[in-house]
Amino acid sequence: MTVGSIPVKVGLHLLDPRLAGWGFPRWGSAAAAGLDLHACLDAPLLLEPQAPPALIPAGVSVRIGDHDWCGLVFPRSGMGHREGLVLGNGTGVIDADYEGPLLISAWNRNPAAGGAAIRIEPGERIAQLVFTRVMRPDFDIHEGAPAPEDGMSGRGQGGFGSTGRR
Numbered sequence: 001m002t003v004g005s006i007p008v009k010v011g012l013h014l015l016d017p018r019l020a021g022w023g024f025p026r027w028g029s030a031a032a033a034g035l036d037l038h039a040c041l042d043a044p045l046l047l048e049p050q051a052p053p054a055l056i057p058a059g060v061s062v063r064i065g066d067h068d069w070c071g072l073v074f075p076r077s078g079m080g081h082r083e084g085l086v087l088g089n090g091t092g093v094i095d096a097d098y099e100g101p102l103l104i105s106a107w108n109r110n111p112a113a114g115g116a117a118i119r120i121e122p123g124e125r126i127a128q129l130v131f132t133r134v135m136r137p138d139f140d141i142h143e144g145a146p147a148p149e150d151g152m153s154g155r156g157q158g159g160f161g162s163t164g165r166r
Helices: 077-083
Strands: 011-014 035-038 045-047 054-063 069-075 085-087 092-094 101-108 118-120 125-133
Touching: 035 054, 045 054, 045 101, 054 125, 069 077, 069 085, 077 085, 092 101, 101 125
Parallel strands: none
Antiparallel strands: 011 054, 035 125, 045 118, 054 101, 069 092, 069 125, 085 101
């Protein structure tokens, strides 16, 4: 991958030999932001509605190495919208120095009463890995709440949701 004229190398280790046969690594389209991740299961998995999340191996590990980058794991939008499959941790963060196997925390958000179970097949694409830049600000640390004379915008004075809905 290249950012401007700066190449960014990410080591990709295939831990599950079935991945190549499933077409991994594969981007969903030429302009896709996310690399599809497969469920490296030995048998189908049934996720019941509202049951605790399951950790599903993605069959890969990555070595990002450059601390200016990280990986983010997101659910695939169609499965989340149509079937209710989301990540149990919202978004997975892969730090540049993490080199262990990637696990997908899969959760069925469908209602417990009358909601559909989700069946995940071995090799099914269930999540996506997006690589992005990391910015670390230099903090200007102050003790206590800001005073109005500090030139603050005044936002936040009304609390959570104070700007209304529209």
